Amino acid sequence: MVQPADREFYAGLPLFEAFEGVADEANYRPLPDGWWLAVADIVNSTGAIAEGRYKSVNMAGASVISALMNGLDERNLAFVFGGDGALAAVPGTLAAKARDVLAAAKTWVAEELGLELRAAIVPVSDVRASGFDMRVARFKASEEVSYAMFSGGGASWAEAEMKAGRYQIEAAPPGTRPDLTGLSCRWNPIVSHHGAIVSIIAVPGERGIGPEYQALIGDIVALAEGEERGGHPVPEKGPEPHLSVRGITAESRAVAPRGRFLTWSFVAAQSLALFLCFRLGINFGPFDVKRYARDLASNSDFRKFDDALKMTIDVSLDRLGRIEERLKQGAAAGICRYGLHRQDSALMTCIVPTPMSRDHMHFIDGAAGGYAVAARNLKAALSGEDLLRTGDISPAVKP
Numbered sequence: 001m002v003q004p005a006d007r008e009f010y011a012g013l014p015l016f017e018a019f020e021g022v023a024d025e026a027n028y029r030p031l032p033d034g035w036w037l038a039v040a041d042i043v044n045s046t047g048a049i050a051e052g053r054y055k056s057v058n059m060a061g062a063s064v065i066s067a068l069m070n071g072l073d074e075r076n077l078a079f080v081f082g083g084d085g086a087l088a089a090v091p092g093t094l095a096a097k098a099r100d101v102l103a104a105a106k107t108w109v110a111e112e113l114g115l116e117l118r119a120a121i122v123p124v125s126d127v128r129a130s131g132f133d134m135r136v137a138r139f140k141a142s143e144e145v146s147y148a149m150f151s152g153g154g155a156s157w158a159e160a161e162m163k164a165g166r167y168q169i170e171a172a173p174p175g176t177r178p179d180l181t182g183l184s185c186r187w188n189p190i191v192s193h194h195g196a197i198v199s200i201i202a203v204p205g206e207r208g209i210g211p212e213y214q215a216l217i218g219d220i221v222a223l224a225e226g227e228e229r230g231g232h233p234v235p236e237k238g239p240e241p242h243l244s245v246r247g248i249t250a251e252s253r254a255v256a257p258r259g260r261f262l263t264w265s266f267v268a269a270q271s272l273a274l275f276l277c278f279r280l281g282i283n284f285g286p287f288d289v290k291r292y293a294r295d296l297a298s299n300s301d302f303r304k305f306d307d308a309l310k311m312t313i314d315v316s317l318d319r320l321g322r323i324e325e326r327l328k329q330g331a332a333a334g335i336c337r338y339g340l341h342r343q344d345s346a347l348m349t350c351i352v353p354t355p356m357s358r359d360h361m362h363f364i365d366g367a368a369g370g371y372a373v374a375a376r377n378l379k380a381a382l383s384g385e386d387l388l389r390t391g392d393i394s395p396a397v398k399p
Contacts, residue, residue: 010089010148011076015140022305023217025209028135028151034092035124037134037158038102039167040064041085042109043116045372054347054367056113059185061085062349062363063254064105064117067178069351071101078136078148080155080306081349081363083199083371087155087306089136089148095121103172108180110171112254119169120162127154137305142298144358149305151209156307180254182353182360186274189345189367190239195316197233197346199366199374202327202338203308216330217309223323224303224313231313233346233364234300238293295358300348302364310371312346312364331381339378343368 009032016027042048045057064086069077072094079088090098102119109117124134133152140146161167190197202220204213224231248268276282277289303311315323320342330336347367352360365371 009091010078010136010138013136013138015138015146017140019139019303020218020221022137022139022149022309023209023214025135025151027137028149029137030152031089031124031134031136032091033125033128035134036090036092036095036098037122037124037127037155038064038068038088038090038098038119039085039122039155039158039162040087040102040105040117040119041082041159041162043118045084045115046369046376048115049369049372053115054365054369055185055349056115057084057372058347058349058363058365059183059254060109060113060115060117062185062351063109063178063180063183064088064102064119065363066180066183066254066351067101067105067108068098070179070181071104072097075359080148080150080304081301081365082306082310083365085159087150087159089124089134089150092123095123099169100172101178102169104176104178106169106171107174107176108178108254111174118162120158120167121169122158122161122167124154127152127157130157132157139304141301142295144295145299145361147301147304150307151305153307156203182351183251183254184350184352185251186248186350187239187348189347190233190235191345192233192314193235194227194231194314194319196320196342197312197314197344197366198320198323198340198342199310199312199370200323200327200338200340201308201310201371201374201378202330202336203378205331205334205336207334212333212335213330216326216335219326220309220311220323221303223319223326224311224315227313227315227319231302231311231315231319232297232300233302233312233314234297234348234362236294236297237290238296239348291358295360296362299358299360300362300364302346312366312370314346337378337382339374339376339381341366341369341371341373341377343370346370 106117132154134154135152137149327338343366345367
């Protein structure tokens with residue numbers, strides 16, 4: 001059994017409401033030493049995205065969160081969605097179970113989505129022994145939903161260790177399935193209403209998280225806030241209703257591996273009912289379509305902090321130019337390093353335990369690469385800087 005203190009730690013953290021508070025270390029608390037980090041990502045996600053498999057990539061990333069929430073029976077899970085992967089913090093008493101859940105998720109992603117999920121579970125004590133920290137805060141996205149924010153460098157270190165082949169989890173036997181109840185991918189891409197959907201990753205520079213980086217985060221958030229609804233890519237009244245065959249197919253694979261035609265038909269019928277409710281503006285029994293649409297927008301995680309500022313926002317081209325200029329200034333001063341990726345639409349993947357509850361969660365990414373491509377661009381910039389410092393390339397060919 002999980003000890004009460006373990007369950008109460010994250011749920012008992014104070015909430016902060018002003019998003020620029022993600023750069024304020026006063027909002028963060030150290031994870032207990034006995035906790036572990038469950039980390040996962042898709043191998044060669046950018047290649048899969050280039051093949052048009054963006055829904056499958058996001059579905060795989062969100063499946064890690066859904067599997068852990070259900071498998072650990074923990075609604076107050078401290079997690080962050082990364083587009084092509086996820087990270088979650090779990091009490092030590094749940095570490096063995098989390099390992100089994102990740103092993104099952106690896107098998108499901110391989111057999112149902114045709115992707116390779118890399119997964120690891122890393123003790124927080126090892127993070128600190130390596131000179132990093134793992135601190136967590138709770139951002140209040142809405143009255144019903146809060147999201148974890150992570151700071152201290154530990155999340156990035158754990159991900160790098162996983163990619164280096166350490167702390168790896170092997171896949172469960174063929175046919176093993178995690179509990180993915182509530183995982184949903186029914187929405188078509190949400191087109192930009194202002195000019196462009198841009199996914200941004202801005203990591204602290206060599207000066208670390210200090211007043212200058214905090215000021216930069218404040219400036220970027222303020223620039224985004226100048227757009228209608230702060231650049232939120234999901235319309236206030238919810239996205240335009242469309243039937244997504246890809247989404248229905250992906251979701252049916254999450255429900256059951258057998259009887260797929262019946263499962264697909266059932267999910268399609270649910271999606272059709274939801275489509276009609278949204279299109280006609282009618283309620284279905286106790287299901288309040290207008291309230292659900294409003295909650296859908298307000299419960300979305302379109303901005304977050306995971307050792308870096310991460311945002312997928314809908315902004316005008318002029319505002320995007322000003323945001324990028326501020327990031328360039330920060331990079332030139334050594335305050336930050338950044339990667340961004342512009343696209344025409346955003347993608348939403350959801351965890352909906354029941355349409356009747358209001359705590360459904362919606363994960364936002366760019367629909368044509370999003371965070372995965374922004375991270376690739378950031379990595380390319382960092383690699384170029386390393387080569388420049390060692391004299392291996394000249395400034396003229398710096399990326």
